Structure formats: structure tokens, C-alpha cells
């Protein structure tokens with residue numbers, strides 16, 4: 042449902058939709074997400090294309106790049122259903138969501154009670170409020186599920202977390218107005234992209250060593266076979282004329298998957314091993330076909 046006429050490109054930043062964010066509040070991620078790209082936006086800025094038709098982000102997570110660009114129209118998807126439900130509710134039912142979030146409180150026993158709620162027994166608004174509440178109050182703001190798909194992160198013991206960021210949620214809601222959101226595997230979403238569209242791809246990273254990286258967002262993780270499947274979809278979309286920007290770790294395996302494309306190194310501060318003192322600047326790759 043593109044509002045851009047065929048043959049006409051929308052310039053970056055020109056959303057054609059005045060009043061996209063309420064005055065004074067910039068829209069940004071409303072969930073803290075493992076692998077979030079907020080810290081890399083400054084290094085990414087010169088790498089975005091100048092213009093495109095429809096924007097695709099099929100590994101959405103916290104959506105740092107989407108909120109930075111605020112493109113419209115946009116197709117935003119992720120395999121994690123609870124995450125996508127939260128986006129749809131922020132977009133369509135932000136007042137109800139704010140009311141539902143106000144009920145929640147930062148207490149240990151209460152946290153474990155809400156964590157045990159079964160998403161399928163809740164309304165979409167209650168589900169979104171639960172995910173945002175758990176994300177704001179859990180240990181490290183990490184989204185992690187066990188083999189049964191249940192959220193299993195312990196209580197975080199923050200002294201005074203903002204559970205309901207009303208202005209931030211309203212700004213995010215406005216930014217999402219031109220967006221289509223649904224839960225899907227990346228390949229299904231990318232198949233829709235056409236020549237002149239732009240896709241930003243941020244898969245779970247290929248680990249630098251067997252124990253170095255967290256890739257278990259969803260059941261099944263993201264194996265080397267998945268990285269290979271993504272690289273072959275990347276090549277197919279490249280032949281179709283879709284502009285592609287992909288983030289991944291600076292491993293030899295990743296470089297070998299994308300030989301022939303432009304590879305730019307950026308520097309990220311990431312946990313480089315499972316110990317807390319292992320944080321430091323490490324190189325990451327951005328793979329571009331334009």
C-alpha cells in the first residue's frame with residue numbers, strides 16, 4: 042500500500058507526513074533489545090542510501106534504525122511474535138497501552154507473577170504491556186525465552202525504572218503510523234521487496250567463537266545454515282535491484298558469505314565474551330550492494 046507513485050522515489054527524511062513526532066520528543070526504541078543499533082547510528086548515517094521507495098526491516102528487534110530514519114511506507118517484521126504484537130499495540134492502541142502499563146509496579150514477587158502469565162490468555166494490549174513491563178524491570182533488559190518459548194529472565198532490581206514512558210510511547214506510535222508490522226521469517230518479508238526499495242538487515246550475529254555471542258532470541262537460534270540462507274536471499278534481492286544494507290560480526294565466515302559486495306567496518310562496544318569485563322570496542326561489518 043505504497044503512497045509513493047510508481048517511478049517516483051521518496052527522499053530520505055521526507056516522510057511526507059507532517060507532525061510525525063510530537064514536539065520535543067524524538068521517537069526511539071521503546072524496548073531495550075539485545076544487539077540494538079542505537080550506538081551505531083552515527084557510523085551508519087553516511088551509509089544509508091539517499092532515496093528509496095519502500096523501507097523493509099525484517100529483523101526489527103528494538104528498531105533503532107527504523108526510528109532514526111522514520112521512513113514511510115515501511116514494512117517491519119521479526120520472528121518474535123510478542124515483540125511484533127507490542128509494535129502493533131503501540132501503533133494502534135497507545136492510550137489503552139499506557140493505561141495498562143500504569144497498573145504495573147517494580148516489585149520482585151509481582152514481577153514473577155506477571156512473568157508467569159500466559160500470553161495466549163491475555164488481550165493484545167495486556168500482552169504488549171507485559172512485554173514492556175518485563176523489558177523495563179528484568180535483569181539487563183534482555184529478551185530471552187526458554188525451549189518452550191517462555192520469557193525466563195530474572196528480576197532486575199532497578200531502583201526506579203520508567204515503566205510507562207508516556208511521551209516516548211506516543212512519539213513511537215506516531216512514527217509507526219506509516220508502518221506495516223507482522224511476525225514472519227525474514228525471507229517471507231524480503232520476497233515482497235522490489236527494485237528501488239531499501240532493506241536494512243540486522244540478523245542475530247554469527248558468533249566470533251563458540252561461546253562469544255548470544256544468538257538465542259527465538260527458539261532454534263540462528264545457525265550457520267541460517268546465515269547461509271540469508272546470504273543467498275541477499276544475492277537474490279541484489280539481482281532484483283533492491284538496495285541492501287546488512288550488519289553482522291567481523292568473522293571470516295561472514296566475509297566469505299558476502300565476497301564481491303562492499304564491506305565497511307564500523308566499531309561497536311559489545312560484550313565480547315560472557316564475562317562482564319569483556320566489554321570493549323570491537324569491529325563489526327556492514328555489507329552494502331550500492
Ligand SMILES: C[S@@+](CC[C@H](N)C(=O)[O-])C[C@H]1O[C@@H](n2cnc3c(N)ncnc32)[C@H](O)[C@@H]1O
Nearest residue numbers: 074076077078100102103104105120226227243
Ligand atoms: C540483532 S537483533 C535486531 C536488533 C535491532 N536492529 C535493534 O536495533 O534493536 C535480531 C532480530 O532478529 C530476529 N530473528 C531471529 N531469527 C529470525 C528469522 N528467521 N526471521 C526474522 N527475524 C528473526 C530476532 O527476534 C531479533 O529481534
